[in-house]
């Protein structure tokens with residue numbers, strides 16, 4: 001198989017992205033975990049119980065990923081919506097690899113991760129690179145499982161609280177005055193227009209900024225890692241990190257509870273964050289997320 005068919009060996013119906021339709025997302029997440037868990041580990045790869053592992057022989061592991069593993073055993077843990085893959089190595093690294101993406105680059109992510117790492121718990125960047133078609137990012141493994149791990153979809157109340165508190169901690173900790181990047185509505189809309197997206201007129205007028213913070217930029221549940229005793233451990237997936245109104249992140253985090261856990265958890269997340277829901281800003285930033 002070609003090294004450029006990263007998504008070919010996992011059936012397309014398990015593709016899950018931040019843009020997967022909410023109704024499909026929860027089911028897709030469960031199915032993906034079930035499929036991935038049904039494979040036997042190739043060697044002593046998985047770090048614990050249910051983490052994913054697929055026999056290496058059955059996988060079209062990209063040549064770059066093999067090279068980056070430098071002999072370590074690898075197990076896939078995540079497939080994103082554009083065929084990008086994340087692997088865990090048995091020497092505690094994560095290798096993220098995928099096609100170049102006009103919406104986000106791993107070069108940007110590495111830069112932001114290195115900066116954020118000086119203030120809070122995000123993975124340490126080990127290496128990053130790209131060629132004409134693909135890019136990759138290697139990080140040191142953080143101990144924690146994603147908030148969409150089945151362990152947590154079975155206990156949404158604990159997970160939602162931890163994610164809300166984790167988001168609040170991120171916003172309280174990263175120093176916005178020193179943040180070199182911007183994730184404002186203006187920047188996001190301009191970027192969408194460049195990609196050919198048509199913007200509704202009423203989306204062009206953003207609500208007044210409530211509080212400017214360093215936003216995560218993709219604060220959906222899979223991007224918060226939790227400890228096994230139910231506290232937030234770390235944030236990952238930082239390509240869009242930048243200064244913006246805190247509601248830009250809160251809206252996405254709250255919305256993603258619906259994708260991953262079903263209805264009824266959104267306000268609990270906001271309460272854990274420490275605010276009353278601001279319906280107008282939530283609706284506005286949901287729309288910016290969904291329409292750009």
Ligand SMILES: Nc1ncnc2c1ncn2[C@@H]1O[C@H](COP(=O)(O)OP(=O)(O)OP(=O)(O)O)[C@@H](O)[C@H]1O
Nearest residue numbers: 078080084086094123139140141142146222236237
């Ligand atoms: N350094 C790390 N330590 C622990 N887990 C990690 C690390 N890096 C990535 N992960 C795990 O791999 C998953 C995929 O990583 P990441 O979110 O960066 O990939 P992505 O393809 O950009 O995701 P998305 O589908 O949201 O676009 C994360 O949700 C997390 O569970």
Ligand SMILES: [Mg+2]
Nearest residue numbers: 222223236237
């Ligand atoms: Mg992610």
